[in-house]
Amino acid sequence: MSQPVVQDRVKAKKEVRRIKNLPTVPGIVAKISRMVENPETSAAEVGRLIAQDQVLSAKVLRMANSAFFGMSRKISSISQALVILGFDVVKGLVLTSSVFDMIQKSMAGLWEHSIGCAAASGAVATLLGRDDAEEILVAGLLHDLGKVVLALNLPEEMSLVRKKVAEGPVLFYEAENELLDFDHCDLGQWLAEHWNLPESLAEPMRLHHRPEKAVLKPECVAIVHVADIIIRAKGFGNAGDILVPPISMAAWETLRLRKTDFLPILEILEPKLASLCDLTSIN
Amino acid sequence: MKRIALDKATPGQILAEKLTRPDGVLLANQGAEVTEGLLRMLARQNVDTIVIEEADGRSAEEVLIEYQNFITALEDRFARVNDSGILLALKKTMIFLAQKERDETLALLSPPEPNKAAPLSQE
Numbered sequence: 001m002s003q004p005v006v007q008d009r010v011k012a013k014k015e016v017r018r019i020k021n022l023p024t025v026p027g028i029v030a031k032i033s034r035m036v037e038n039p040e041t042s043a044a045e046v047g048r049l050i051a052q053d054q055v056l057s058a059k060v061l062r063m064a065n066s067a068f069f070g071m072s073r074k075i076s077s078i079s080q081a082l083v084i085l086g087f088d089v090v091k092g093l094v095l096t097s098s099v100f101d102m103i104q105k106s107m108a109g110l111w112e113h114s115i116g117c118a119a120a121s122g123a124v125a126t127l128l129g130r131d132d133a134e135e136i137l138v139a140g141l142l143h144d145l146g147k148v149v150l151a152l153n154l155p156e157e158m159s160l161v162r163k164k165v166a167e168g169p170v171l172f173y174e175a176e177n178e179l180l181d182f183d184h185c186d187l188g189q190w191l192a193e194h195w196n197l198p199e200s201l202a203e204p205m206r207l208h209h210r211p212e213k214a215v216l217k218p219e220c221v222a223i224v225h226v227a228d229i230i231i232r233a234k235g236f237g238n239a240g241d242i243l244v245p246p247i248s249m250a251a252w253e254t255l256r257l258r259k260t261d262f263l264p265i266l267e268i269l270e271p272k273l274a275s276l277c278d279l280t281s282i283n
Numbered sequence: 284m285k286r287i288a289l290d291k292a293t294p295g296q297i298l299a300e301k302l303t304r305p306d307g308v309l310l311a312n313q314g315a316e317v318t319e320g321l322l323r324m325l326a327r328q329n330v331d332t333i334v335i336e337e338a339d340g341r342s343a344e345e346v347l348i349e350y351q352n353f354i355t356a357l358e359d360r361f362a363r364v365n366d367s368g369i370l371l372a373l374k375k376t377m378i379f380l381a382q383k384e385r386d387e388t389l390a391l392l393s394p395p396e397p398n399k400a401a402p403l404s405q406e
Contacts, residue, residue, distance in 0.1 A: 169362055233373055235356055244360050247369050259372035266380055271300055271334065274284050 047079040054114045054141040055148075058201075065198070074198040077138055107151045109238025114141050116236040116273060120227035123268040127261060132220070139204040140224050146184030146205060147172070147240060149191055165241045172240035173209055185209060212250035222251035230265065236273060286334045289325055294318050297336040297391070304328060336391060343389055350385040354378065 031049060035041045051057055057078055064075045064085055075081045121140030130136065150158050157180055164175035176183035188205030199216050204224040207214050214221035225248055231237065233244050284299035296317040302310040302325065310328055311321060317335070325333065341349070357377060364370040 171363075229370070230373065233357070233360060233370075233377060235353075235360060242356075242360055243362065244364050244370060244373075246364055247367055252369060259369060262373050262376040263379075266376060270380075271284065274286060274334065 043082040044079065047077075047082050050078045051138055051141070052115060052118065054111075054118075054145060057138055058142055058145065061198075061201070076198040076200045107147060107238070107240065110144060110147055110151075110240070112237030113231065113239045114144055114237070116231040116234070117141070117143060117224070117227050119272040120230045120265070120269055121223050123265050123272065124223045124227055124230075124255070124257075126268055127265050128223075128255065128257075130219075130223075136220050136223050139201055139220055140227050142188075142201055143204050143208045143224050143228065144184060144188070144239065145191055146186065146188030149187040150176075150184055161240075169243060170241065171243050171245055173245075175241075183209075209245065211248045211254075218251075218254050222248070222254045225251045226255065226257070230262075230269070234266075234269075234273075284334050285337050286332050288332055289322065289330055292317050292322055292333055292335065294322070298333060299336045300334040302330060302333065336387070341388070341392075343392055346385055346388050346392075350381060353381050357381075 035046055035049060050060060060078060060081060061075060064081045075084055118137045118140035122137040125132070125136045150161070160179050161172065161175045164170060164179060165172055173183045173185065185206050185208070189202055192202035192205055200220065203214055203216050204221045207221050208224045208228055211218070211221045211225040228239070229244055229247055232239055232242075235242070294317050298311055298313055298315045298317065301313040304310060310325065310330070315321070317333075357374060361370065361374050
């Protein structure tokens, strides 16, 4: 990656600071509202549903981690939020979420890419027998949040990147770095800082294209990296370009995956994707 | 495969996923044919939705064209990474699964359609 131009980064960072509310998907919010009205709904069911929504998850976690609650340690997953804050609090956080529909306007297919990457992250984590699969799934959901920032708050830069990607076989983040000297990984990192998200979620946002740099949770970052590749390979959703990015050997070796693991991963993933499609069309 | 509400299910459809009760008891296996009796039993067990295999109204020709389009798009997506043994393994796995899905979809088409469906003869 080229050396960052400090002024551009400062400018982009200022843009990030202006963001207070990011959109979320109405279908899911509506479903959560219905679920929480049913007294038989378990906290775990609501947690799973909220975890499928990147912005709502981030918003709930942002609020859960805000000074409002004054938590002594950071809450890094919805299930943890439900345990620590309680069902009603999380319900309140969900229902007060107010901005819903801009993500799909901002970048067609990014929502599908995000939930697909989340499902793929969960599939890899499941195959590896990890007990933090939900957290990794959320990391997969949020990994491209920087692209939402780019689309919504830096539209001129976004159109430059789109033009470059349309011209040739070039990855979205390569175009960003060539044209802007920052990329959606930087934007995601700044947003994560601004939202007070835990490093366990910020790290995959920042490093999913450079997983070998991960320090806190290298395996989680490596899983999101591999999941991003798998879901792009499937052509599920749209991450801004059509290409499968190169795989990091370091990430691959960190996870000790074998080539034959792709088959069970894809077999776990397939039915999940089918039910996610279902979820996006609830209105 | 497609998830549908139980009351939209019809006999003859094939379950794409096994159905279990929350306590783990198996209700129906993957690959089982939906029957009136099965539907009544699932309703008694409060099952809301099932996942079925789709014959989905495509003709054999359309299935084959879609498969070919998938392979073409897959090659485009992998254009920059064909030098990676790991990613070639991923691509081969996806081709294997696409072939499997194609063949299973073709097998679901009944009665079997001729190879060349007459144009304008379908919805």
